[in-house]
Amino acid sequence: MNKPEKLPQRVRIEADGTVTIAVGKVELGQGISTALAQIAAEELGVDLSKIRVLPASTAYSPDEGVTSGSLSIQDGGKALRAACAELKGRAEKPASEYRIVGTNAPRLDLPGKFAGRASYVQDMVLPGMLHARVIRPPKPFGKLLSIPEHPGLVREGSFAAVLAEREEDAIEAARKLRAKAAWSDGPAAPQDIYAWLKAHVAESKVQxxxxxAAAKARGVKHFKAEYRKPFICHASIGPSCALARMKGDTLEVWSHTQGIYNLRKEIALVLRMPEEKVIVQHAEGAGCYGHNGADDVALDAALIARMSRGRPVRLQWTRDDEFAWEPYxxxxxxxxxxxxxxxxxxxxxxxxxxxxxxTHRPGRANQPVLVAAAEIARPFERGPAVDPPLPAxxxxxxxxxxxxxxxxxxxxxxxxxxxxxxxxxxxxxxxxxxxxxxxxxxxxxxxxxxxxxxxxxxxxxxxxxxxxxxxxxxxxxxxxxxxxxxxxxxxxxxxxxxxxxxxxxxxxxxxxxxxxxxxxxxxxxxxxxxxxxxxxxxxxxxxxxxxxxxxxxxxxxxxxxxxxxxxxxxxxxxxxxxxxxxxxxxxxxxxxxxxxxxxxxxxxxxxxxxxxxxxxxxxxxxx
Amino acid sequence: MKFTVNGKPVEVEAGENTPLLYVLRNDLGLVGTRFGCGSGQCGACFVMVDGRPMASCDLPVSFAMNKSVTTVEGLSGKVQKALLAEQAAQCGYCMSGIIISAEFLLQKNPHPSESEVRSALDKNLCRCGSHNRVVRAVMRASREQA
Missing domain, CATH: 3.30.365.10 (Aldehyde oxidase/xanthine dehydrogenase, molybdopterin binding domain)
Structure with missing residues (x-):
């Protein structure tokens, strides 16, 4: 987690009296945009309706790491409060003077969502955009052995996708190609995952x-029990989706990622591009409840955009893709x-x-972790999931x-x-x-x-x-x-x-x-x-x-x-x-x-x- | 292919097996109907066809020919108003389909019991856990409708 920074570009007062705030934390359906707008309105002494929250972008937003760990109010809110107070040239308001923070301000995003307006990355349209679907094996990590020729098929190593002008044609082509392609068998999931885990310990770390000893010796009754928790899916209602466009030597990606900067780092690493040539902009997805397929689909879209001859691409993972490939x-x-x-x-x-x-999030190490990194022509070995120390x-x-x-x-x-x-x-x-x-x-x-x-x-x-x-x-x-x-x-x-x-x-x-x-x-x-x-x-x-x-x-x-x-x-x-x-x-x-x-x-x-x-x-x- | 969407006649050129969902979203720009599963299991893509809720993600557009389609964009707003009053969503992605199911319920049963509301919404999946707020909103819409 990056330390909250005080950056002048966080808050800007516009000529018409509205206030634009650029925050590094992203809306995941948890209502954070509204809560952060409340904090800004409070500190600046303006009406809540005057606040505009920009979608986070590596082009202009502060780097606040990942929107995770229930830290957006704690860290993002704190940084924003400090930036607003600085702009006003005075100390932060004491809690006893709050009149907007602490109230049930209605969510700013819900009217548009209930009216059915374009609200999600899935709803974005770029001029000249092609629709894409990825073609992956039914179970993870097999190598692509063969795939028939097909109009719109793009392939790099074991990574394959198909592009079409119309979405239903991309879906149909992907269905056909998936049925005809051949993959090597990936590793099988263990029959008894719990026994498997206990037999494969890499390191035991005392927390x-x-x-x-004296207290322990006072024990007269002794108990032991073992508990088990299975793999659980994020199972977002909206399968992951991303848009990407190559413009000259610059790649733009629109993603419902939880961490725009980390995703940018990972994409640059896998595509072997300089980071400053990659722009990642956040666009809302359906609720994610943690690290789902959002980052994987964004890397997929970036790879496809490099092979689409300048046409922007919109890649929608299918329901099957999400269940088969999201990190559980x-x-x-x-x-x-x-x-x-x-x-x-x-x-x-x-x-x-x-x-x-x-914690198998992108952009945290010098080794990539996303699915497609291991599929491309010059593949990377994916790094392991590594957890930070306690208390997190x-x-x-x-x-x-x-x-x-x-x-x-x-x-x-x-x-x-x-x-x-x-x-x-x-x-x-x-x-x-x-x-x-x-x-x-x-x-x-x-x-x-x-x-x-x-x-x-x-x-x-x-x-x-x-x-x-x-x-x-x-x-x-x-x-x-x-x-x-x-x-x-x-x-x-x-x-x-x-x-x-x-x-x-x-x-x-x-x-x-x-x-x-x-x-x-x-x-x-x-x-x-x-x-x-x-x-x-x-x-x-x-x-x-x-x-x-x-x-x-x-x-x-x-x-x-x-x-x-x-x-x-x-x-x-x-x-x-x-x-x-x-x-x-x-x-x-x-x-x-x-x-x-x-x-x-x-x-x-x-x-x-x-x-x-x-x-x-x-x-x-x-x- | 000709049919009616939200009261307006439309004509689209699309293969007759194209799922209605993609015609609505990509040809007609009505993106309020969301993609969720592609096999009619989650309800995110519900629309009304001649007044009945149907999954549009696996419904061939030819089925809608000469019929009347209603999407979330074409509704009266009473359910939406009640949802806002109850702040009944988190991510909101499933809500278009839920609004369709709720409108249909209130049309055929203007004063449902809570358990009738729940049963009517059982075809719609919500992952954020907004279920109880949505049920309260539908009950509110039922009370507040003329």
Whole structure:
């Protein structure tokens, strides 16, 4: 993450009184443009309607790294606030004087989207544009052996695509060519990914160690359990898309990437071009929930634009492409051990985690990572997914929990080889780690899940969200097949606090989540309704991951990869605790607490502890 | 090929098997109808054909010949207004198809129950988790319509 910079070009007051702001953080459907506009309007003392937020571009925007990790308000907002105050020539406004920040300003982008106006990169049209489709093997990383001649076919090494004036012709040509092309077999995905991960450790890295032999020796009851999280797809509703155009020796790319500068670096590296000859401009896509196919399709489009004789190209990945080639949220194994003393206090805790890295983003190393980099005529070896250290971490995000135990060790067994390609999915390792930690806490709690947590949690803001979630949830009538569970985490241990109460009905092995209550502390919310929207959405999406989702080889459509539908979505009550602590990002904090609360509620309902996700009838029956 | 879109007669030159979606988006510039899956599984591309919601991504344009097609751009706005009031979206990509399904529901059942709204929207996938806001918006549109 780049440090917030103060650059004069961030904010410009135009002759007509409007204010143009150039920000490095991009709109992913999370409402960040509106929240940043609120911050600028507040500091400059102008009406919100006067603010224009420019789409981020390497041609003029500040380099704020990647829009990820729930950091846009924390970092992007802070930099913008400073730039506005500087422009006004005075100190930043104190929070007590806010009149725009802290209000439910309506989203600036929704009227156009609801009216069906051009809103996404998919809707862009460039003069003289050709439509493109890529031609890839049905499963990853085979080499292209042969492909028949076809009008509009472009090929470089194993990378092949087809161009046509009309979109439906490109689709039809790609379908035919895919059926007739021959590829070598790529590596097969392991049958048992969890056993495979444990057998392929490259390096074991201790994340936290506080040894206390005396405390450990007080342990009289010992527990251990192992939890598993599968590959999960980002599964955006809009498959990835990019436009690209070669103009002389300059390449322009329009992309729904989360990081315009990093993507530019990667494209320049793979195309062996100078970085300053590549311009990447952000254009919105459908929600991505992390690192999906956005960057891969942009590199694909860039490669095609070099072979299209100056014609601009619009490359739309198909639904099959997205399911087959997006980098999935990686599979994980978490093995936990704990000892309790005679008073039921946890005196010793072990958390061992096996996973690939969860950060396989472009432009971070001198080795490219995107799919096409390994397919071109002079291919690159793709670099591995490498995670930053804690507190952000990747696979190990939230593996060190916020409770206080005297003897405590957390180890990340990093697996470098990746037979299935993965990268950042909303909350990264926190989803798996919090599922394991908060399920295990429940297993140890001896029937008092709230009291047991509070006994081990000192942080007053953490205690407050737990107590508030339970209070808001109100009384619960236990009945046959009905259960309630709770879970808690502070995202990354430095971000938003979140506690979730889940209520479920389990008729036979079929599990239905009927209600979720989430209490969060995000510091001062810039846009309270925007926060609630993110929390509700996170709860519902996490429910979908929990109940249904696991990528398997051969997934090509929504038939193989069902997600939660309207009739299945639980009611969600959200409480945002009021305070004026510095604002914290809200987008990811619910994911871990939601999965664990549901698993705990399932246990409450059926007395069955399911430690393998998703909580499908099959996994419940086998638990 | 002649048909009606949002009340206006149109004539397009396209192969008769061309999915209606690409004719709407690329020939007629009506990009509000979004591409989601290409096989009628997600609902992002829903339009009304002679008043019934249909996936346009795998519907040959010839099917629409001499029929009346309504896209999100051609709707009255009551559902859209309620969606704005409820701020019922995150990325918004699935919303055009949801608006079509909701309009159809309210036409045949002006005062649906919450569970009827949910069932009516079950063919539309939403990934951001905006489901409950959308349901509240459709209930609001039902209350506020004349």
């Amino acid at each position: 936290k160690e506080s040894a206390d 949220g990686p599979a994980m194994v978490m093995a936990l051990e704990a000892s309790l003393d005679s008073q039921g206090n946890i005196v010793s805790w072990r958390h061992d985690l096996w996973s690939n890295g969860h 971490g990747g696979a190990q995000r939230n593996a060190v929990q916020g409770y206080e135990f005297p003897d405590h060790k957390v180890t990340f067994h990093y697996v470098r080889d990746a037979p299935v390609h993965g990268s950042s999915l909303r909350s990264l390792g926190a989803f798996g780690n919090v599922f394991a930690i908060e399920s295990f806490m429940d297993e140890l709690s001896d029937g008092d899940p709230l009291g047991f947590r509070l006994k081990h949690l000192k942080d007053p803001r953490g205690r407050a969200v737990l107590e508030e979630a339970v209070r808001k949830a109100g009384p619960f009538k236990k009945a046959e097949g009905r259960g309630r569970g709770i879970a808690y985490a502070r995202y990354k241990n430095v971000g938003a606090y979140c506690a979730v109460v889940a209520e479920v009905e389990a008729g036979g092995a079929e599990l239905k989540v009927t209600r979720l209550v989430a209490a969060v502390d995000v510091g001062l919310p810039v846009n309270p309704d925007g926060v609630v929207n993110q929390i509700e959405g996170g709860c519902v999406q996490a429910t979908s991951w929990t109940l249904k989702e696991q990528w398997k080889p051969g997934t090509v459509s929504w038939e193989e990869y069902p997600i939660l539908r309207f009739s299945e979505a639980p009611a969600v009550d959200v409480v945002v605790l009021k305070n004026s602590f510095p604002s914290l990002g809200a987008g990811e904090c619910t994911m871990g607490p939601t999965v664990a609360a549901i698993a705990n509620a399932l246990h409450d309902a059926l007395g069955v502890r399911v430690r393998k996700l998703p909580l499908t009838p099959e996994n419940i029956a086998n638990a």
